[in-house]
Amino acid sequence: MIGRGRVGASIFSGAVLAGTLAFALYARATQTAPGQDRYDLSARFVSANGLNRGADVDLAGVNVGRVSSVTLDPASQMAIVRFQLNSELKLPEDSTLTIGSSTLSSDNALIIEPGQSHTAVAPGTLMTHTIEPSSLEQQVSNYIFGGGNLGQ
Known part of the structure; x- marks a missing residue:
């Protein structure tokens, strides 16, 4: 049982990190138009x-x-x-x-x-x-x- 809790926590932490990365990429993309120098x-x-x-x-x-x-x-x-x-x-x-x-x-x-x-x-x-x-x-x-x- 202890092993399942750690696996669940690891999956949840990974999902939070992936969501944070996706938001950061979205925020960066909205600051500049694509392909515009x-x-x-x-x-x-x-x-x-x-x-x-x-x-x-x-x-x-x-x-x-x-x-x-x-x-x-x-x-x-x-x-x-x-x-x-x-x-x-x-x-x-x-x-x-x-x-x-x-x-x-x-x-x-x-x-x-x-x-x-x-x-x-x-x-x-x-x-x-x-x-x-x-x-x-x-x-x-x-x-x-x-x-x-x-x-x-």
Whole structure:
């Protein structure tokens, strides 16, 4: 009888591990589109308030990447946001980045406003043209008095 209990426990433990592995593979697959290459960039912000790992990177309202990490640079005491962009997107080097959401009910995203430069940002670049995210109160005020333009 003791042997059957151990075998049952081993089978159950194996099933739990298999389920965990399946979930991890599913979670990883939902973070990137199949067959889509991406390249890494980072940006420096005074504040990355409300931005989390896994957040969308949006350009013209279209998801073009994903935030990989949000950390604090101890030397400058600024937030460093690392993100990945779809490889077919060539971002001008004078592009501006901000943190915000298109509606009051959606999650914050890293929003890209493309620049006019003909030179594209190289993979691995630390971008410094950033705008501090506005508070929820400022977003509501912009929405009420600014005709609904939350991204402004």
